[in-house]
Amino acid sequence: MKTVITDVLVIGGGLAGLRAAIGVRNRGHEALVLSLVPPKRSHSSAAQGGMQASLANVIRGQGDCEDIHFEDTVRGSDWGADQIVARMFVNTAPKAVRELAAWGMPWSRITAGDREVIINGQKTTLTERQDAHGLIAQRDFGGTKKWRTCYASDGTGHAMLFTVSDQAIRRGIAVRERVEALSLIHEGGRCYGAVARDLVTGEIFSCLAKATVIATGGAGRLYRVTTNAVICEGMGHALALETGVAPLGNMEAVQFHPTGIFPAGILVTEGCRGDGGVLRDAEGRRFMPDYEPEKKELASRDVVSRRMEEHIRKGNGVASRFGEHLWLDITQLGRRHIEHNLREVKEICESFLGIDPAEKWIPVRPAQHYTMGGVRTKYTGESPWLEGLFAAGEAACWDLHGFNRLGGNSVAETVVAGMIVGEFIADFCDDPNNSIDAPLTLAKTCVRREEDSLRALLASHGQENAFRLCAEMQEIMTRCMGIFRHADGLQDGMHHLQRLLQRSRDIGISGKSWGSNSELVAAYRVRRMLKLALTIAHGAYQRTESRGAHFREDFPQRNDREWLKRTLAFWPEEEATLPTLSYESLDVTKMELPPGWRGYGAKNHIEHPETEARQFAVERIRSHAQTQGKDRFTLQEQLMPYLECLPANLRGKNERLDEPLENEE
Amino acid sequence: MSRQVIFNILRYNPQLPNVTPHLQRYLLEAADGMTLFIALNEIREHQDATLQFDFVCRAGICGSCAMLINGRPRLACRTLVADLPDENTLAPLPFFELIGDLSVNTGKWMRGMSERLSVWLHAQEMEVDTRRIEERMDAETAEAVYELDRCVECGCCVAACGTARMRPDFVGAVGLGKIARFRADPRDMREDADFYELIGDDTGVFGCMSLLACHDVCPKTLPLQTQIAFLRRKMAAQTIKSAGKKTSLR
Numbered sequence: 001m002k003t004v005i006t007d008v009l010v011i012g013g014g015l016a017g018l019r020a021a022i023g024v025r026n027r028g029h030e031a032l033v034l035s036l037v038p039p040k041r042s043h044s045s046a047a048q049g050g051m052q053a054s055l056a057n058v059i060r061g062q063g064d065c066e067d068i069h070f071e072d073t074v075r076g077s078d079w080g081a082d083q084i085v086a087r088m089f090v091n092t093a094p095k096a097v098r099e100l101a102a103w104g105m106p107w108s109r110i111t112a113g114d115r116e117v118i119i120n121g122q123k124t125t126l127t128e129r130q131d132a133h134g135l136i137a138q139r140d141f142g143g144t145k146k147w148r149t150c151y152a153s154d155g156t157g158h159a160m161l162f163t164v165s166d167q168a169i170r171r172g173i174a175v176r177e178r179v180e181a182l183s184l185i186h187e188g189g190r191c192y193g194a195v196a197r198d199l200v201t202g203e204i205f206s207c208l209a210k211a212t213v214i215a216t217g218g219a220g221r222l223y224r225v226t227t228n229a230v231i232c233e234g235m236g237h238a239l240a241l242e243t244g245v246a247p248l249g250n251m252e253a254v255q256f257h258p259t260g261i262f263p264a265g266i267l268v269t270e271g272c273r274g275d276g277g278v279l280r281d282a283e284g285r286r287f288m289p290d291y292e293p294e295k296k297e298l299a300s301r302d303v304v305s306r307r308m309e310e311h312i313r314k315g316n317g318v319a320s321r322f323g324e325h326l327w328l329d330i331t332q333l334g335r336r337h338i339e340h341n342l343r344e345v346k347e348i349c350e351s352f353l354g355i356d357p358a359e360k361w362i363p364v365r366p367a368q369h370y371t372m373g374g375v376r377t378k379y380t381g382e383s384p385w386l387e388g389l390f391a392a393g394e395a396a397c398w399d400l401h402g403f404n405r406l407g408g409n410s411v412a413e414t415v416v417a418g419m420i421v422g423e424f425i426a427d428f429c430d431d432p433n434n435s436i437d438a439p440l441t442l443a444k445t446c447v448r449r450e451e452d453s454l455r456a457l458l459a460s461h462g463q464e465n466a467f468r469l470c471a472e473m474q475e476i477m478t479r480c481m482g483i484f485r486h487a488d489g490l491q492d493g494m495h496h497l498q499r500l501l502q503r504s505r506d507i508g509i510s511g512k513s514w515g516s517n518s519e520l521v522a523a524y525r526v527r528r529m530l531k532l533a534l535t536i537a538h539g540a541y542q543r544t545e546s547r548g549a550h551f552r553e554d555f556p557q558r559n560d561r562e563w564l565k566r567t568l569a570f571w572p573e574e575e576a577t578l579p580t581l582s583y584e585s586l587d588v589t590k591m592e593l594p595p596g597w598r599g600y601g602a603k604n605h606i607e608h609p610e611t612e613a614r615q616f617a618v619e620r621i622r623s624h625a626q627t628q629g630k631d632r633f634t635l636q637e638q639l640m641p642y643l644e645c646l647p648a649n650l651r652g653k654n655e656r657l658d659e660p661l662e663n664e665e
Numbered sequence: 666m667s668r669q670v671i672f673n674i675l676r677y678n679p680q681l682p683n684v685t686p687h688l689q690r691y692l693l694e695a696a697d698g699m700t701l702f703i704a705l706n707e708i709r710e711h712q713d714a715t716l717q718f719d720f721v722c723r724a725g726i727c728g729s730c731a732m733l734i735n736g737r738p739r740l741a742c743r744t745l746v747a748d749l750p751d752e753n754t755l756a757p758l759p760f761f762e763l764i765g766d767l768s769v770n771t772g773k774w775m776r777g778m779s780e781r782l783s784v785w786l787h788a789q790e791m792e793v794d795t796r797r798i799e800e801r802m803d804a805e806t807a808e809a810v811y812e813l814d815r816c817v818e819c820g821c822c823v824a825a826c827g828t829a830r831m832r833p834d835f836v837g838a839v840g841l842g843k844i845a846r847f848r849a850d851p852r853d854m855r856e857d858a859d860f861y862e863l864i865g866d867d868t869g870v871f872g873c874m875s876l877l878a879c880h881d882v883c884p885k886t887l888p889l890q891t892q893i894a895f896l897r898r899k900m901a902a903q904t905i906k907s908a909g910k911k912t913s914l915r
Contacts, residue, residue, distance in 0.1 A: 037719070037721050037727075037729060037772070038775065038818075040727075040818055041722075041727040041729045041772075043727075045722065045726055046722050046724065046727070094795075095795035098795040098796075098798075098799045101799045102788060102793040102795070102799075102800075102852075104786030104847075104853070106808075106850075107807060108804065108808070108811070109802050109803065109806075109807040133801065134801030135801060136799055137804075152811050153808070153811055155811070155814075158814075158817070159814050163786075166785035166786075169785065170783070170785045175776070177772045178764075178772075200764055201680065229721045229727065230720055230723060266723070266724040321697065322697075347725060352698075352743070354745075511715045513715065515678075516717055516764070516765050518715075518716075518717070519715075652796040653796060655797050657798070
């Protein structure tokens with residue numbers, strides 16, 4: 001049996017994993033990255049529109065700061081987010097953007113003077129400040145009060161991933177490509193690494209490490225219609241779940257992006273609407289202002305997606321042979337803008353639809369897009385249930401996004417989490433108490449277990465076909481666990497999924513190759529995907545309220561009284577067909593921003609009994625600070641101290657044109 | 666009646682050296698909007714689970730699925746079956762290490778190339794104070810850098826390259842394009858003398874025979890023709906400069 005020993009095992013070679021690896025490497029620890037694909041192919045590259053950070057460079061971003069980014073993020077999350085984590089995030093995001101700039105990221109920049117833009121369907125002239133000339137530009141995105149989304153045309157994720165990946169290469173960080181982690185090696189509440197499989201040769205080996213990081217992205221492929229890449233099957237989520245001890249948080253929180261091209265589900269960026277694109281129905285009418293007079297097309301994604309489906313249900317969809325859709329119209333942005341700022345969108349429209357988006361409308365319909373749920377961790381990124389197990393990025397639930405993530409906050413989260421969690425992992429490895437005697441016997445047992453299980457699969461004469469089971473699961477998820485959920489559909493879907501899970505124990509495989517074998521891979525993955533699907537289904541069924549992207553037609557109100565809490569899903573018994581759920585309450589009395597109306601969407605939530613008192617307390621602290629002439633930092637500190645939670649090197653204030661840094665050391 | 670399309674796929678798995686390379690024929694019913702991503706998955710799921718190929722984003726963004734489609738390197742995910750003839754040949758990209766069937770190891774080659782050409786930003790200062798306002802850059806310069814940064818390392822340019830066919834150590838248009846990208850970046854402190862050390866020979870810019878199939882096949886339509894020509898001029902000038910220096914030293 002081959003054993004690889006390293007300090008930090010990073011599972012996943014996307015932005016979060018690579019940035020965490022760089023972080024620990026900078027602190028002198030060795031990192032090994034396992035990646036299903038060459039890292040630059042990771043799904044991070046598909047992020048188009050941009051990354052939120054309150055730089056406040058553009059004129060429409062003037063006055064922006066951490067406070068506003070924080071409030072937008074918490075409102076976006078429908079108060080599901082951990083506000084401490086949201087604070088840590090918004091303070092680090094500008095640093096992440098500037099670090100990337102110093103590493104070579106080709107951020108789009110500001111030209112001083114007049115420029116013509118489209119705002120709310122109207123041509124408007126904006127005048128960029130002279131002293132902002134050459135600084136990083138921001139565009140508008142949904143659910144934000146200021147223009148805050150930094151971008152590189154509409155290939156932001158690609159450019160970020162290449163920048164970070166090249167920095168990892170520069171530091172000589174080892175990446176094992178086409179290697180999949182099959183299970184975590186753990187004992188007595190301590191994680192020691194993972195059992196891995198080479199997808200080309202089939203070799204199974206163990207990777208032992210002081211710290212293990214899950215940074216495997218989302219689980220969009222549980223759904224039939226998704227913007228996610230084919231590798232986004234939630235296998236990192238499954239690694240944690242299958243330990244039986246480390247739970248997943250809020251798996252029922254699944255985001256649907258308003259503009260997946262129809263019917264393939266390929267993403268066209270929110271930047272289209274941020275830059276002035278509008279949604280139209282079969283009549284060609286712009287309908288969002290009727291539903292959301294304030295934010296219109298730029299309400300949060302959960303709200304826009306829901307309104308679109310609602311509009312289709314009312315009979316306003318465009319009929320096609322694949323079903324109904326709506327239109328995204330960016331023609332008024334003009335050819336020049338599209339060819340410079342939305343060029344990936346243009347390429348996608350040309351290649352997959354055969355249309356020129358400067359001339360014609362784009363057929364769109366909401367598609368699964370983001371997994372808010374993930375491996376539940378503390379603010380340090382470590383699982384409180386399994387020492388030495390960390391998670392970062394989309395695979396984690398630390399929990400920045402609550403029940404709905406804002407556009408532009410995901411690629412931001414990947415690098416920010418990589419920076420923060422990377423430091424905490426390095427601290428963890430620095431601590432002599434955390435050094436390990438390589439548990440070779442345990443590793444051997446774990447490797448043998450995986451080998452036996454795959455051998456049994458290969459030898460099986462089972463009746464079931466893995467690809468077909470997967471397709472059935474995706475169909476059920478899209479039908480029953482989508483944008484509109486109802487007890488009947490959820491229950492029905494759950495029963496079907498349970499049956500599929502049982503059937504997945506009887507999969508047969510025709511090709512017997514031990515090495516590259518897509519059927520074998522599909523077989524062991526579909527079993528894990530079904531468990532994840534069931535954690536979504538069960539969590540959604542139990543949560544009898546509507547919050548963010550989780551919308552129950554039979555319980556349309558957000559219910560803070562009963563449900564201001566995070567779902568935890570454990571899978572303690574391998575033979576079970578449902579996860580065990582428990583809940584973690586959010587503490588209203590400590591919130592900087594107590595629950596209220598989001599500023600868009602329905603205005604009908606049920607109050608938490610402690611909200612009023614907390615709101616009163618917050619108001620009192622605010623007015624007191626105001627009368628005393630305290631600055632925003634002091635006020636924030638009084639409302640919800642968090643700075644101590646950040647690694648020391650990330651605690652500094654962020655400089656802005658209108659907010660110069662004093663010359664402090 | 667719907668259209669039947671034939672795919673003759675080059676099959677070979679180096680893990681099973683006893684099976685000689687051969688073309689295997691698959692028949693598929695074309696559907697509306699069907700891309701090669703959909704077609705190949707359909708073949709794998711319904712006809713032959715042993716078929717190997719690579720897709721990741723299936724949206725033309727990640728560059729995983731480059732292959733020879735009727736002899737031409739292209740991204741399979743962006744190829745519509747409706748645009749193909751009734752009978753087609755699919756083969757793996759040449760030049761790269763074969764993993765099996767249509768899957769090749771571009772990742773390993775690209776990492777080697779990146780290390781060899783040190784294609785990362787060589788900034789003056791390694792550590793910046795990230796609390797401070799960023800360095801300025803003109804919008805046009807930033808866009809010009811982004812233009813070259815759009816490369817997805819799919820390998821099409823190398824697979825189509827005449828030089829690469831003869832010189833396995835040629836850095837390819839992808840490598841030259843990356844040098845051009847960092848050369849265009851005002852944050853990079855390297856000078857032509859430094860770039861000359863990396864690409865100033867036949868494995869680099871002087872190996873290019875200007876056949877420029879790279880330019881024709883690039884799925885991101887990178888301006889490879891002008892960039893390579895420009896680099897060659899600069900590097901040739903550098904040759905003269907350094908030759909002059911050496912002479913004067915003597």
